[in-house]
Amino acid sequence: MSKIGLVGGLGPESTVEYYQSIIKGYQEKKGSNKVLPHLVINSINMYQVFAFIDENNTKGLTDYLAKAVNELKASGADVVAISANTPHIVFDEVTQQTTLPMVSIVEETVKAVRQDKLSKVGLIGTRFTMENDFFIKPFQDAGIDVIVPKAREQIIIHDKTVEELENGIVKEETKKTFLTIIERMESEDGIEGLILGCTEHPMLIKPADTAIPQFNTTAIHVSALVDRLD
Known part of the structure; x- marks a missing residue:
């Protein structure tokens, strides 16, 4: 089974929504409420993300997110998504620091x-x-x-x-x-x-x-x- 990796905590409320919605969507796809997707979440600090952006620290933000993505890779994720819009400001740069396929919001x-x-x-x-x-x-x-x-x-x-x-x-x-x-x-x-x-x-x-x-x-x-x- 494919394993989804989520960079979460950006913020926590939407991370919960992602988790619940992925489960619901997968069960609808499979036509059964007795199946669950393989999913791993790496929850990071949204305030650190905001700080990097306020400081115009593109490299710091890229490295911070890439580290989170590659930790998901180490956990066995097959595909990764950053569960927020704002961090996509460096989406292209992050993709260059990982071999994992990433899905852009x-x-x-x-x-x-x-x-x-x-x-x-x-x-x-x-x-x-x-x-x-x-x-x-x-x-x-x-x-x-x-x-x-x-x-x-x-x-x-x-x-x-x-x-x-x-x-x-x-x-x-x-x-x-x-x-x-x-x-x-x-x-x-x-x-x-x-x-x-x-x-x-x-x-x-x-x-x-x-x-x-x-x-x-x-x-x-x-x-x-x-x-x-x-």
């Missing part, structure tokens, strides 16, 4: 948006995800425009994500704030879909909350991983 999300034939989508996430082009450029290369919130809106989204959602705190007031921003992006920017570009955002924003299609990066990533399980 960004590449899989591009595939999902292309499948729906959308030309302009909104992106919310941590400020690292919204400010940098590691997430946006692959969409542009695929002919898809990516719109991010205004600068002041990005600050709100980032702060609420890190201070609340990353710690498992879900507030109705925060949800209303996010939806107000999303509705503005629909009316002013003409977005046709919305990328939940942080793996904690589905805790807050549900499919019924928006009139436009949502792209849950956690669910997309999990589906791609389950496809690789035999």
Whole structure:
């Protein structure tokens, strides 16, 4: 049986979601609730990841993540995924430090948006995800425009994500704030879909909350991983 390796802890809430969703997806794939996938998690420190990015320490971040990936290789993993969007800022660099195949949350999300034939989508996430082009450029290369919130809106989204959602705190007031921003992006920017570009955002924003299609990066990533399980 193939063995999936997850770099987790980025943050803990979404790591739990990955674990449970992979199990559910695998059981649905096999048509039985009496089977379980072979899975190993290497939980690292999301605050260390944020510190590397704040310091613009690309090498430190790459080495930190590559070490976690290669520890999973030592545990017998056949394929690895980093269970968060933000660390994908150095995804290409990490792949160069391991021989393990890695599944990119960004590449899989591009595939999902292309499948729906959308030309302009909104992106919310941590400020690292919204400010940098590691997430946006692959969409542009695929002919898809990516719109991010205004600068002041990005600050709100980032702060609420890190201070609340990353710690498992879900507030109705925060949800209303996010939806107000999303509705503005629909009316002013003409977005046709919305990328939940942080793996904690589905805790807050549900499919019924928006009139436009949502792209849950956690669910997309999990589906791609389950496809690789035999």
